[in-house]
Amino acid sequence: AINSFFSLVVIFAVYPQSVRAQEFNMNSMPPPEMSMEYSLGPLKEGGKLAVSITIPGKWHVNANEVTDEFLKPSSIEAKAAGIEFGEPVWPAPIKEYNEALELEILTFRGTFTVMLPVKAVDGDYDSVGTEVTFHYQACDNSICLAPTSKTIRLNGQLGDAGNSAG
Secondary structure (H helix, E strand, O other): OHHHHHHHHHHHHEEEEEEHHHHHOOOOOOOOOOEEOOOOOOOOOEEEEEEEEEOOOOOOOEEEEOOOOOOOOEEEEEEEEEEEEOOEEEOOEEEEEOOOOOEEEEEEEEEEEEEEEEEEEEEEEEEEEEEEEEEEOOEEEOOOOOOEEEEEEOOHHEEEEEEOOO
């Protein structure tokens, strides 16, 4: 009878832990949807690379500026052979109060666009090989996930820069 009692206690003690682990795994945000497109016309200094990012449903990402040192700011980088990009131009962030953190935070939600100015273009540039990486920390109203990133590349079809893999 004592062994049955201890078995029952062990089952009840372990079961809540496994439920919590499953619950936490359900709190993962699907990766954001991303696309990129160069400005129309010949690629030259003063052109732009527009990167459109869509954050799913209930989630937000920290803006490129954060209000507390433990929050990871979003950042973006672009690479292409023979093309030099300037500093990204971010949209205005959403200012909101986060009850879980008990502080005002700056976020991006839904769809937003980051503009990357073209600083310089070499004669032998390769825009078809453009690669963009978005670094972000996703949060909802109760949890912030570990910082992560997503990289997209142009699909290699000239004249169709809006389509990207990833």
